[in-house]
Amino acid sequence: MKINLSPDGSKYMRLMLWTQVYTRYTENNTGTLRGPSRPKASQIDFGIRRSRMVLLAQLNPRFLVYTHLGINNQNAVGGGVVPTADGKKPQFFIHEAVTEFKVNQYLSLGAGMHYFNGISRLTNASTTSIMTMDLPLTNFPTIELTDQFARWIGIYAKGRIAKFDYRVSMSDAFLTNLASTPLSLGATSGGVSTGTGIANYNPQNSNHVYQGYFSYNFFEAEPNLFPYTQGTYLGTKKVFSVGAGFLHNKDAMYSRATSSVVAVTPAVNADPFSTVATRKHDMNLFGVDAFYDVPLDTASRTAITLYGVYYKFNMGPNYVRFVGAENPGYGTVATRGNAVPQSGTGSSEYVQAGYLMPKNTLGPKARLQPYVAYLHSSYEGLRAGNERKGVNIVDVGANLLLDGHNAKVTLNYRHRPDFTNVNAVKYRPELTLQTQVFL
Known part of the structure; x- marks a missing residue:
């Protein structure tokens, strides 16, 4: 929704609103609670995956300001004031608040709470044009730990030179994992703490985060006013x-080796950061990807969308993190509800494919876009004995496009691993109906 403030439209204000609502059946991971001492094997639940707004103003062709606000992941169990135990009154918070200056046609500089991420295209993804029902979340390895919901406070540069696009940023790492101490990196028995050899986020981290993403478009150029990359163009562009x-x-990370043995004394308890030695680990995350989205037949307006990405994550020894989007499980157990291994030290490969069917398949207005996606991850911290246990997640679904991405319904089936017992991984079904309206 755009309001022109000058006759030629070069000065304007713009408002964008969107909401995504889930109706979902989930077979929960082993041991999931739905409330205090209330085990639940499965349930049908409802939730708000995202409800957001963006306010943007450009009063001079060289200056841009925008603010992105909203909520995420609210259901009856979580996402509220106390996210792991209360679904009520979710925090309406700032996702982005950016000021930007256009230096020339090749370079723009900005500052604030920004979404100019590195790693991959999906780490910069628009949530309004996702082809699959949702993102794999492996594309956001630091979400809500050293960042604020995949956003950062810092500065960035972006631009395009011919067919080459770039974005780089330098940001502060948010203080995180503040309850952790070197003793938390060990197991204590008989007054002696022994290191586990498992890394975690370093609560003393005060170093800057450096990111960059660089891409080359062989066909048409993509919009780059906003940081958000398109999930599928529905046959309107050749990319x-x-x-x-x-x-x-x-x-960014720290750990204690299994050879670290410390007698727990009052002096150690008083200041374990000074008395217990730890190892610090740099966080280095890399990605390489390809996106192919082209119309196939102009008469029937069919199109194909293909995407693939390879990630290599170094987050310290044996680190693994579990995440479940809009988790239906109660409490703080990492493997509750629909949680899967989302990130860790190791590698991941993710691919997706979609086909926009002919325009008259469902009549003159609605369009149908079936898709499939597959994620495979191998993390050194997920082992049965000496053997790594691979993470395999399959999504199959379809978009019913009533007005492109502005009004669509998505039905998605997920085949999800339950890693509650790494020695006996089971697979659980998850069926979700999502409605999206985007103005």
């Missing part, structure tokens, strides 16, 4: 983009 990105944060 073939290859890219690569990174994130580097010095001493």
Whole structure:
């Protein structure tokens, strides 16, 4: 929704609103609670996956300001004031608040709470044009830890030179994992703490986060006013983009080796950061990807969308993190509800494919776009004995496009691994109906 403030439209204000609502059946991971001492094997639940707004103003062709606000992941169990135990009154918070200056046609500089990420195209994804029902979340390895919901406070530069697009940023790492101490990196028995050899986020991290993503478009150029990359153009553009990105944060993680043995005394308890030695680990995250989205037949308006990405994550020894989007499980157990291994030290490959069917398949207005997606991850911290246990997630679904991305309904089936017992991984079904309206 755009309001022109000058006759030629060069000065304007713009408002964007969107909401995504889930109706979902989930077979929960083993041991999931739905409330205090209330086990629940499965349920049908409802939730708000995202409800957001963006306010943008450009009063001079060289200056841009925008603010992005909203909520995420609210259901009857979580997402509220106490996210892991209360679904009520979710925090309506700032996702982005950016000021930007256009230096020339090749370079723009900005500052604030920004979404100019590195690693991959999906780490910069628009949530309004996702082809699959949702993102795999592996594309956001630091979400809500050293960042604020995949956003950062810092500065960035972006631009395009011919067919080459770039974005780089330098940001502060948010203080995180503040309850952790070197003793938390060990197991205590009989007054002796022994290191586990498992890394975690370093609560003393005060180093900058450096990111970059670089891509080359072989066909048409993509819009770059906003940081958000398109999930599918629904046959309106011909795009073939290859890219690569990174994130580097010095001493972001810390750990204690299994050879670290410390007698727990009052002096150690008083200041374990000074008395217990730890190892610091740089966080280095890399990605390389390709996006192919082209119309196939102009008469029937069919189109194909293909995307693939390879991630290499170094987050310290044996680190693994579990995440479940809009988790239906109660409490703080990492493997509750629909949680899966989302990130960790190791590698991931993710691919998706979609086909926009002929325009009259469902009549003159609605369009149908079936898709499939597959994620495979291998993390050194997920082992049965000496053997790594791979993470395999399959999504199959379809978009019913009533007005493109502005009004659509998505039905998605997920085949999800339950890692409650790494020695006996089971697979659970998850069926979700999502409605989206975007203005």
